[in-house]
Amino acid sequence: MKILNIEAIPILVPLKQGLTTKTAHGEHIDSPYVIVRIHTDEGLVGLGEATLAPRWSGETSASCVAAIEQIFNPLLIGKDPTRINQIRPLMDKALVHNPFTKAAIEMGLWDITGKTVGKSLCELLGGAIHTEIPIKMVVGAFPVEKAVALAEKFLGWGVLSLKVKVGLDPYEDIERVSAIHAIADRNITIGVDANGGWKPTIARDMLNRLAKFDLLFAEQPIAPTSIESLAELRENSNIPIMADESVFTLSDAWNICTNNAADILSIYPGKHGGISNTLEIANVAYAAGLNCHIGSNLELGIGTAAMLQVAATSNCVDSKSFPADLIGPLYHEADLLRTPLKLGPEVAKIPEGPGLGIELDEEQLEQFRVN
Ligand SMILES: [Mg+2]
CATH class of the missing domain: 3.20.20.120 (Enolase-like C-terminal domain)
Incomplete structure (x- = not known):
């Protein structure tokens, strides 16, 4: 199996009214995150989420999309997505820090790996x-x-x-x-x-x-x-x-x-x-x-x-x-x-399906997508 393309989709999801939160880092009112879809030549798609907060890791929605489009996608196209232990050091060598961006890709790789054998990640x-x-x-x-x-x-x-x-x-x-x-x-x-x-x-x-x-x-x-x-x-x-x-x-x-x-x-x-x-x-x-x-x-x-x-x-x-x-x-x-x-x-x-055990809601994705 080979990776065909890694898609990085910026989204903005508001917190519920009355449930916005506040910490010593500041207020959290909405979430400018990135959804990752890793497409493969066998039709399997792996899902990932970059839960970005610039005050936490220095990453933003735009920096995550740029890192994926300019660095990780060219680096990983053609690679076997189930070779996670080979891919992790490649990502670390190509870009320091940026943990939330790397995590989004890595969870997508695990999602694909689970789906190939019909087992959940914890299995x-x-x-x-x-x-x-x-x-x-x-x-x-x-x-x-x-x-x-x-x-x-x-x-x-x-x-x-x-x-x-x-x-x-x-x-x-x-x-x-x-x-x-x-x-x-x-x-x-x-x-x-x-x-x-x-x-x-x-x-x-x-x-x-x-x-x-x-x-x-x-x-x-x-x-x-x-x-x-x-x-x-x-x-x-x-x-x-x-x-x-x-x-x-x-x-x-x-x-x-x-x-x-x-x-x-x-x-x-x-x-x-x-x-x-x-x-x-x-x-x-x-x-x-x-x-x-x-x-x-x-x-x-x-x-x-x-x-x-x-x-x-x-x-x-x-x-x-x-x-x-x-x-x-x-x-x-x-x-x-x-x-x-x-x-x-x-x-x-714990969700029971293969991989991460979840499915993306395409309608919600369109609703909260940032163009
Ligand atoms: Mg804490």
């Missing part, structure tokens, strides 16, 4: 160990009243775990967490994510003050610039520290582990440049005795399906202890899938 990876993955919903860093209303809405729906965004104004951060903690029953787990918004001295104080709320984790309390500062915070905090923005590459994971800079790594295919890279990072964490958690960049259906396959198959991802962010489609007006994924309120279910 190819050794089989599912979970069919359902516990999830949590995210409450943005909004003023207390709005944040509480959102938390109430999620809890009323039956959600068992919440992540509260912090990292902006320390006073408001405490108020927000305190108010949500007060309305949540004891069986509800709550974590916080500062998205690197606190300076180290503020973070130390905040983790002390937040300790009384029995938090499940504190995600990326400080910017990813200093691994020593993160290790120091972890050393002095009773709340488990989760690294997110600090872990993009395999070397990042190694450095976090060897410096005892976190208790949990937040991982997902987009951030790490693909499914294979994500599993490698999970193995490094496993070797170091750390937990892994499935994080998110608010994916649509295809990106979420790739995350679900990883969550289903990896022994290193502990979604029971740290519920996954398998929630992107719930926040968007459309997921671009013919059959929506089964997400929430308590768990996400």
Whole structure:
């Protein structure tokens, strides 16, 4: 089998009204992503999604389309799409960084590989160990009243775990967490994510003050610039520290582990440049005795399906202890899938079809396509 063409289709999907979100990186109102279709000479088509956020990885919708059209498409035409281990280093040599763009292509290759043998991706990876993955919903860093209303809405729906965004104004951060903690029953787990918004001295104080709320984790309390500062915070905090923005590459994971800079790594295919890279990072964490958690960049259906396959198959991802962010489609007006994924309120279910287990909805694609 040979790759005939890699199509990069820019899209813009708004978040649902009332579900736009806010973090220390800024507000997320709509999603300028790219859908990838890898066409083969045998008629099989592989699907991928580049979940782009310039404030995260430096990639934009336009840069992703340009990288695919000018670099990856000419590089990969004629290659066997099932030779994923040969193609990964080719992409890394041709263009540094750009993980979300590479991940979109790599998930498309896995999708084709699964479809050639009629097996789901997690079957190819050794089989599912979970069919359902516990999830949590995210409450943005909004003023207390709005944040509480959102938390109430999620809890009323039956959600068992919440992540509260912090990292902006320390006073408001405490108020927000305190108010949500007060309305949540004891069986509800709550974590916080500062998205690197606190300076180290503020973070130390905040983790002390937040300790009384029995938090499940504190995600990326400080910017990813200093691994020593993160290790120091972890050393002095009773709340488990989760690294997110600090872990993009395999070397990042190694450095976090060897410096005892976190208790949990937040991982997902987009951030790490693909499914294979994500599993490698999970193995490094496993070797170091750390937990892994499935994080998110608010994916649509295809990106979420790739995350679900990883969550289903990896022994290193502990979604029971740290519920996954398998929630992107719930926040968007459309997921671009013919059959929506089964997400929430308590768990996400693994799709069963071959490859990623999903089909693209062509009508939705046309509706949200950017020309
Ligand atoms: Mg995060």
